[in-house]
Ligand code: KG4
């Protein structure tokens with residue numbers, strides 16, 4: 001039997017300070033400290049995020065180790081998010097990792113946040129019937145900063161087939177929520193509100209974008225003008241029709257995402273499909289894509305909610321695969337706000 005490998009994962013790319021312990025592909029602990037400080041500003045304030053990470057990182061890591069029931073001396077490596085993300089926030093996780101790895105004399109593993117969202121599918125789960133996607137598979141990666149369709153041929157061989165040419169899907173959710181006066185982050189609020197509404201109450205035009213690419217900024221502008229007009233006619237419009245508005249705009253965003261994913265599956269002939277990233281927590285997206293996959297006879301893999309939005313378990317599992325390959329990071333690596341991954345074909 002191969003020796004046990006225990007990895008500490010650290011995530012600090014945006015406004016969650018997270019630490020997880022992964023042992024041989026399984027999660028022993030997955031701890032997240034959310035930063036409430038941003039709520040009053042309606043969005044993440046980078047400088048405040050960095051400071052909160054600094055305050056949180058030591059207790060979050062200590063809690064992760066305690067929850068896992070291990071000491072730091074049992075760790076074999078530390079995986080951290082090198083990018084993409086907010087530079088100041090990334091610096092906190094990177095510096096902490098460098099210090100701890102030097103102190104413990106164990107390797108560091110540099111992780112791309114978007115790749116980690118995808119590899120969250122490989123976190124081993126106890127539940128009946130669980131299995132990871134088979135290579136090659138397609139992943140619709142939808143977060144606050146990215147919207148991509150990725151072809152995955154192995155844990156580290158990934159190709160971006162298409163992506164957004166302007167706003168990300170999560171950004172679209174957050175912006176329409178803000179226009180409606182809902183608190184940040186808007187995505188979960190739209191999701192919740194839409195459950196009571198009629199998704200066909202209002203019509204919004206889907207943008208025409210070539211290939212596997214996406215666009216959401218036109219939709220956001222159309223939504224702004226639509227609401228302005230309606231509120232001018234009736235100042236209580238949002239109050240009266242909130243759920244219908246949320247359900248209708250959500251339907252369009254979900255349709256845009258699902259249609260492109262179906263197009264990608266049909267074009268590539270790949271029938272193993274998956275979703276990842278914060279927006280993959282969206283109930284309507286999960287259901288619509290599941291129905292579509294079911295009717296086509298395709299396999300769809302959906303991570304549990306805790307591995308959709310930002311977390312350190314996904315960073316830990318990515319680091320675990322790197323550790324097995326002996327692919328270590330060096331102390332001179334700096335974080336990168338726009339870190340890229342995979343080949344691009346568009
Ligand atoms: O992956 P993530 O947690 O952080 C980034 O890497 O950006 O994604 C955050 C994004 C936010 O835009 C948030 O509004 C969106 O994911 N989101 C959702 C839902 N939960 C999170 N969007 C729609 N429905 C949800 N249930």
Ligand code: ZN
Pocket residue numbers: 113117143144277278309310
């Ligand atoms: Zn993310």
